[in-house]
Amino acid sequence: MIDTTTIVAARLLKLLVQSLALLACVLLWHLLSINRVQLLGLTFVNVPPPVEVLAAAWELLHSPKLLHHLGSSLYRVAIGFSVAALFGIALGLLIGRYRWARNALLPPLEVLRPIPAVAWIPLAILMFTSSEASMIYITFIGALFPILLNTIHGVEGVDPRLIAAARSLGGRRAAIFIEVIVPAAAPAIVTGLSIGMGTCWFCLVSAEMISGQFGIGYYTWESYSVQNYANIVVGMLLIGGLGMGSSQLIRVAGQWFMPWYKPDEKAA
Amino acid sequence: MNENAAVDSGRIDIEHLSIHLGAGRQPFEALHDVSISVEPGEFVCLLGPSGCGKSTLLGALAGHLKPSHGEIRVDGKPVHGPHPERGLVFQHHTLFPWKNALDNVAFGLKMKGVASKERREQAREMLRLVALEGFEDRYPSQLSGGMQQRVEIARVLINHPRVLLMDEPFGALDAQTRLNMQELLLEVWSRIRTTVLFITHDIDESLFLADRILIMSPRPGRIIEEIKLDFPRPRVEDILTSQRFVELKQHCLQLLRHDSHSVPLERLNPLGDDVTIDLQLAD
Secondary structure, eight states, X not given: OHHHHHHHHHHHHHHHHHHHHHHHHHHHHHHHHHTTOEETTEEOTTOOOHHHHHHHHHHHHTSXXXXXXXXXXXXXXXXHHHHHHHHHHHHHHHHHHOHHHHHHHHHHHHHHTTSOGGGGHHHHHHHOSSHHHHHHHHHXXXXXXXXXXXXXXXXXXXXXXXXXXXXHTTOOHHHHIIIIIHHHHHHHHHHHHHHHHHHHHHHHHXXXXXXXXXXXXXXXXXXXXXXXXXXXXXXXXXXXXXXXXHHHHHHHHHHHHOTTOOHHHHHO | OOTTOOOOSOOEEEEEEEEEESOSSSOEEEEEEEEEEEOXXXXXXXXXXXXXXXXXHHHHHHTSSOOSEEEEEETTEEOOSOOTTEEEEOSSOOOOTTSOHHHHHTHHHHHHTOOHHHHHXXXXXXXXXXXXXXXXXXXXXXXXXXHHHHHHHHHHHTTOOSEEEEESTTTTSOHHHHHHHHHXXXXXXXXXXXXXXXXXXOHHHXXXXXXXXXXXXXXXXXXXXXXXXXXXXXXXXXXXXXXXXXXXXXXXXXXXXXXXXXXXXXXXXXXOSSHHHHHHHHO
């Protein structure tokens, strides 16, 4: 009994400390912006206080524009991410498994890989006839490499003993690929998808700031242009929330697809 | 089925087999001119010090390693690559972590194209044979070490192999579990008669299990002695303390101690050295 009460008490204390820390940050933000603090080249003159941001968020929540912005961003991420997942996983499986694929496909990808997705924006605008397509392309590029590299890594990490066992049990090439290579690489692929989802949002927001007409990134940048500073912070919080939420969604889906995989047990 | 039921397949002939490993870097001869014949249905233990090449021999029989010289035949047919009729059980289980026990056991039948319902029925039967009824839905990570090896054995036996190749399958288990597994293996073997080639460095284990023991020298491995065992079957724990058992054990100890001044060698595995490269090429 003593044990359970101490555990509960420890949990409550942890929760209390965590909420206090958050509250303290909001309070600090409030004080800095209310007092228009200027310090070492940093100025809070134009930074909206938390109350104003909350009011702006409330307003956006009741505005029809919200759905439009959210819809545009989600649509771009959905398409860019799906295409990146398709290509990243397919190419990763081939490159990881077959030497000919590695020799033929990896060199061009290696050249493109160090280029940040954001650096693609000007060329993407020139390359695509619609700005919509260029933004989707940027999210695609952003998500592609984490997915591709994690998939390759996952395939290369497949225990050769499992492949040998499958061959001894009568498995042929195609069957081993589907029955052994793909499921064995699945945890690494899910990690790649989760990271890719994060970079996807990061790239989308950058692309929207430059060539968007709707979308959360556009909303954030537009708010700056029209000097509606409270909305900037609302946009920032929305971007963070959406990125975190969709990455979490990938992890939950991964757990659902791989009930046999317990990342914690592996570490223990 | 009774124990003396005639077994007409599973004859192994190994002639002048030599195998070199570690090509490229530091090639060495793992096996030197080994010739062995095993009768259909016979239980043979290969006993030898760590790194003597016994696992290499097994890997060649399974078809994962290519001989440098010599030939291996099973029932007169030369061995070319792995085949379900030569089932291989590793020291550490190679169950698929994403399949439950039942689907792991059914894997061989799936590869043969047996329909889902039929193969699950047979797999269930096989799990019952290794005393794992009720564990069908468990993933390998939810089973104990002994249970994992039992699933592994069931997964190989479902293909009705002509020969069962076992590479120190109980080497990683604790003493009590090991003894239980040895008894279970003998019981399973009495029902599904197949030729067994069992690798071990545990003298007690080989004396308890085998019809015949082949003792190997340190690297490069050669057969230095053959011991025929006539302990009556079914065998029980009691023989472990019998006079004859102790005598034979002393004899084996002497043979294995013969070269004890040499440096202990690292353990080899039945997939050879450059495992990844070999498998990718072979595929």
